[in-house]
Amino acid sequence: MNIPTDLKYTESHEWVRREEDGSLTVGITEYAQDALGDIVFVELPQVGKEFTAGNDAAVVESVKAASDIYAPVSGTVTAVNQPVADAPDSINQDAYGAWLFKLAPSDAAAYDKLLDAEAYGKTTDH
Amino acid sequence: MTLKATPLNSAHRALGAKMVDFGGWDMPVNYGSQIEEHNAVRLDAGMFDVSHMCVVDVKGANVRAFLRGLLANNVDKLQAPGKALYSCMLNAEGGVIDDLIVYFLAEDWFRIVVNAGTADKDVAWMNQQNAATNSGLTITQRRDGNDPIALIAVQGPNARAKVWQVLPTTQAATEQLKPFNAAIVPGTAFGEAMVARTGYTGEDGFEIGVPAAQAEALWNALLAAGVKPAGLGARDTLRLEAGMNLYGQDMDETTNPLDAGLAWTVDLVSERDFIGKAALQAKGQQAQFVGLILREKGGILRAHQRVVAASGNEGEITSGTFSPSMQQAIALARVPMDVAIGDTVQVVIRDKHLAASVVKLPFVRNGKVLAA
Numbered sequence: 001m002n003i004p005t006d007l008k009y010t011e012s013h014e015w016v017r018r019e020e021d022g023s024l025t026v027g028i029t030e031y032a033q034d035a036l037g038d039i040v041f042v043e044l045p046q047v048g049k050e051f052t053a054g055n056d057a058a059v060v061e062s063v064k065a066a067s068d069i070y071a072p073v074s075g076t077v078t079a080v081n082q083p084v085a086d087a088p089d090s091i092n093q094d095a096y097g098a099w100l101f102k103l104a105p106s107d108a109a110a111y112d113k114l115l116d117a118e119a120y121g122k123t124t125d126h
Numbered sequence: 127m128t129l130k131a132t133p134l135n136s137a138h139r140a141l142g143a144k145m146v147d148f149g150g151w152d153m154p155v156n157y158g159s160q161i162e163e164h165n166a167v168r169l170d171a172g173m174f175d176v177s178h179m180c181v182v183d184v185k186g187a188n189v190r191a192f193l194r195g196l197l198a199n200n201v202d203k204l205q206a207p208g209k210a211l212y213s214c215m216l217n218a219e220g221g222v223i224d225d226l227i228v229y230f231l232a233e234d235w236f237r238i239v240v241n242a243g244t245a246d247k248d249v250a251w252m253n254q255q256n257a258a259t260n261s262g263l264t265i266t267q268r269r270d271g272n273d274p275i276a277l278i279a280v281q282g283p284n285a286r287a288k289v290w291q292v293l294p295t296t297q298a299a300t301e302q303l304k305p306f307n308a309a310i311v312p313g314t315a316f317g318e319a320m321v322a323r324t325g326y327t328g329e330d331g332f333e334i335g336v337p338a339a340q341a342e343a344l345w346n347a348l349l350a351a352g353v354k355p356a357g358l359g360a361r362d363t364l365r366l367e368a369g370m371n372l373y374g375q376d377m378d379e380t381t382n383p384l385d386a387g388l389a390w391t392v393d394l395v396s397e398r399d400f401i402g403k404a405a406l407q408a409k410g411q412q413a414q415f416v417g418l419i420l421r422e423k424g425g426i427l428r429a430h431q432r433v434v435a436a437s438g439n440e441g442e443i444t445s446g447t448f449s450p451s452m453q454q455a456i457a458l459a460r461v462p463m464d465v466a467i468g469d470t471v472q473v474v475i476r477d478k479h480l481a482a483s484v485v486k487l488p489f490v491r492n493g494k495v496l497a498a
Contacts, residue, residue, distance in 0.1 A: 034144075037155070037156060037159075037160055037359060038160055038161045040448040041425060041426050041448070041455075043424070043425070061425060061426045063160060063161065063359060063363060063426075063447055064155075064160075064362070064447070066425065066426065092159075
């Protein structure tokens with residue numbers, strides 16, 4: 001399964017990309033969308049909401065299961081991807097393109113502590 | 127723990143199926159997209175490996191009398207060979223041990239198909255009742271052991287035509303079969319085939335039983351004829367749209383069938399006594415079983431979500447999903463007696479109370495959306 005090396009990851013199957021301005025873009029991995037199956041509902045956070053790392057930030061529901069998406073680091077939501085909320089199956093089509101929300105991290109160094117592609121790959125190797 | 131495998135296990139893996147542990151069985155949940163598989167059944171023809179379910183043959187001179195006492199529905203409705211009946215098997219408290227289909231094949235032979243997870247319990251119960259009533263019957267499960275039968279359900283508006291392409295010698299015996307009737311046809315290309323016009327999807331089709339050793343060849347022939355493989359994910363969305371109960375979820379041994387929308391399968395009218403009858407007559411119906419359609423955005427309806435009626439009385443969703451055919455979240459729910467079809471109720475999803483309409487079941491039948 002595809003795990004891009006230019007992204008960071010969490011054990012709960014979120015991917016994270018640091019943008020040039022320091023903001024973080026968050027989505028769910030290909031592994032996660034495959035495990036969920038056909039995604040039919042997405043609930044995104046409000047712009048401006050503040051999260052501590054590990055808080056419930058969003059919800060992705062497939063036909064068979066609801067899955068909480070967690071804030072990978074502490075920060076404030078700066079943008080959400082409404083087109084993905086309107087077309088939930090886009091996550092199945094392109095997990096790394098269908099980002100969910102962007103965060104302004106409260107601690108820039110927290111990103112570096114996330115899993116790299118190899119470490120994340122090991123967590124999905126069963 | 128090793129999972130149990132049906133005779134079609136390698137066929138599923140060869141198709142790239144996503145396999146899951148389903149009650150101890152290694153089963154395909156989808157072959158890529160459960161929504162596509164669902165739509166194939168509603169619009170064309172799909173097939174399910176249901177060989178984890180168990181055929182049980184009950185034979186002997188007293189079999190009809192035995193089943194009159196064992197089953198909540200009345201086997202005396204079965205007078206023409208091949209005719210079948212959907213029934214619950216109850217315990218003495220009126221709780222549901224299983225739901226099943228019983229086929230009348232001959233005066234000394236009825237065939238019953240029971241659920242996968244309950245088969246051992248069901249056969250043990252039948253053996254116990256056989257002894258208790260001195261009926262002297264032979265009860266043989268046909269899933270494990272010497273002479274196993276594998277089951278493939280082919281469902282959809284084009285299902286029967288595709289089955290006849292692959293099993294042409296069954297057409298004469300099955301073309302005139304009405305729904306809930308079966309025929310056993312010997313000497314087909316895949317051995318002796320039982321072909322039943324039954325199913326769990328709300329579409330037309332045949333459920334086919336063949337010797338387990340022939341299952342893979344039959345499956346591949348159906349594939350070649352254009353029947354789309356469909357997994358347990360699609361099976362659940364199809365049966366839910368069709369308003370069909372799932373044992374273990376919509377009802378179990380603690381559930382009275384009258385509270386599970388199954389009063390139509392319980393014959394309380396005739397003088398026939400059966401296990402659980404007295405308990406049902408004493409309890410009566412205490413809850414309604416209805417359909418729900420979610421009317422506000424905020425999630426998907428799911429089992430165990432609380433349902434709050436306008437009166438403040440509460441019920442519970444027993445099965446929920448996102449309906450591919452309706453593009454809405456739908457559910458089956460057990461609700462208080464003061465809820466009426468057409469009411470709006472609140473469903474609690476995470477931290478929200480969301481409005482849902484109470485509708486009559488089924489949601490969908492023969493490709494048409496009936497509930498809106």
